[in-house]
Amino acid sequence: MPREAIRRRRVQSLSRSIWLTTGAAVGGVLLLILLGSRPLPTVTIPTSPPRPYVAEGRTLGAANASLVLEEYGDFQCPRCGEFALGTARQIEEAYVATGQLKFVYHYFAFLGEESIRAAQATECADEQGQAWPYMDTLFANQHGENQGAFDKPHLEAFAEALGLDRLKFKTCLDTNRYRATVLRETQAGRDRGVQGTPTFFLNGQMIFGALPFEDFRHQIEIALGAGG
Amino acid sequence: MKAKKTLPNELLIVRGMLVLSLLGLGISIYLTAVHYTETPLVCLGTSGCETVNRSAYSEVAGIAVALLGAGAYLAILGLLGAEAYTLIQRQTAGLNVFGIALAGMLYSAYLTYVEIFLLRAICSWCVISALIMTAIFALALVRLRLIAIS
Numbered sequence: 001m002p003r004e005a006i007r008r009r010r011v012q013s014l015s016r017s018i019w020l021t022t023g024a025a026v027g028g029v030l031l032l033i034l035l036g037s038r039p040l041p042t043v044t045i046p047t048s049p050p051r052p053y054v055a056e057g058r059t060l061g062a063a064n065a066s067l068v069l070e071e072y073g074d075f076q077c078p079r080c081g082e083f084a085l086g087t088a089r090q091i092e093e094a095y096v097a098t099g100q101l102k103f104v105y106h107y108f109a110f111l112g113e114e115s116i117r118a119a120q121a122t123e124c125a126d127e128q129g130q131a132w133p134y135m136d137t138l139f140a141n142q143h144g145e146n147q148g149a150f151d152k153p154h155l156e157a158f159a160e161a162l163g164l165d166r167l168k169f170k171t172c173l174d175t176n177r178y179r180a181t182v183l184r185e186t187q188a189g190r191d192r193g194v195q196g197t198p199t200f201f202l203n204g205q206m207i208f209g210a211l212p213f214e215d216f217r218h219q220i221e222i223a224l225g226a227g228g
Numbered sequence: 229m230k231a232k233k234t235l236p237n238e239l240l241i242v243r244g245m246l247v248l249s250l251l252g253l254g255i256s257i258y259l260t261a262v263h264y265t266e267t268p269l270v271c272l273g274t275s276g277c278e279t280v281n282r283s284a285y286s287e288v289a290g291i292a293v294a295l296l297g298a299g300a301y302l303a304i305l306g307l308l309g310a311e312a313y314t315l316i317q318r319q320t321a322g323l324n325v326f327g328i329a330l331a332g333m334l335y336s337a338y339l340t341y342v343e344i345f346l347l348r349a350i351c352s353w354c355v356i357s358a359l360i361m362t363a364i365f366a367l368a369l370v371r372l373r374l375i376a377i378s
Binding site for chain 2: 011014015017018021022024025026028029032033035036156157160165166167
């Protein structure tokens with residue numbers, strides 16, 4: 001039957017088109033998934049202590065504390081990381097929580113571009129009130145110097161892991177709005193005689209290096225004694 | 229090949245696809261607008277819309293996934309419109325709508341997987357869009373069947 005034959009050929013051709021279309025659709029979707037699934041950086045989130053004494057920005061502790069301990073740090077400096085996740089916690093617990101000491105973190109971004117970017121990112125996290133958890137996360141995720149540990153995807157992944165508003169953070173970072181702040185603060189450190197990190201100032205007196213807690217305690221007790 | 233007249237059942241299917249595409253387009257445009265501005269997202273029932281729509285998975289090569297959705301719905305509307313004005317043949321429109329809806333449905337399925345297992349947040353608007361795309365796909369499939377037997 002010629003009519004039946006024409007119909008069959010038409011259905012065959014349609015069915016071939018359907019398979020082709022299906023193939024194209026599946027291929028297109030696989031391509032989209034591949035494009036979208038850039039490997040997300042793995043992020044270590046350190047446990048941050050509850051900090052009812054966060055004053056503002058990068059300042060911890062009561063405004064009227066008799067002592068001020070300032071740190072000039074670089075997020076890529078391993079000793080700064082050890083200090084932040086170790087000794088600093090002990091100092092916080094012993095002196096900041098009790099209202100005797102105010103702790104201020106200053107940027108001293110001298111180890112390269114990723115140090116500057118990490119400091120800018122901290123300012124962006126600070127916009128959302130998360131400077132301290134962000135700094136802890138930076139220190140917990142150090143990996144070499146300027147090797148990509150603090151590149152843009154990582155900095156954004158840290159923010160995301162901490163539950164920050166991603167778009168707001170991204171906009172802040174992309175616009176470089178805090179670059180000048182970071183560079184100015186680093187220069188201010190140089191002007192005060194800082195040459196390496198971490199450098200501390202206890203009530204204005206310079207202490208160099210991530211000393212053990214005992215040494216800090218000794219110095220703080222002396223200063224408290226002198227003040228009281 | 230002479231153009232076949234659209235059957236009554238098929239007309240119903242095409243109208244259904246039109247209505248669904250318009251709904252889908254509306255949702256996608258809303259999600260796209262919210263993604264690119266900083267306005268808060270009004271979520272239906274669940275609370276995960278913001279999380280999902282601003283997550284790392286909400287963009288592919290810098291393009292918002294919601295915008296891709298809007299593009300897909302717009303393409304379906306365009307194809308059905310072109311067919312209505314006899315600019316393209318019924319079979320061409322049927323096949324292309326089928327292809328776009330299939331891709332949309334598969335990609336939506338992947339995105340729903342991402343929501344549930346990777347982001348652990350559900351965006352109700354996105355789920356509604358996934359269901360709309362699935363319904364369009366079902367209609368497109370039925371229509372192809374009708375085209376084949378007519």
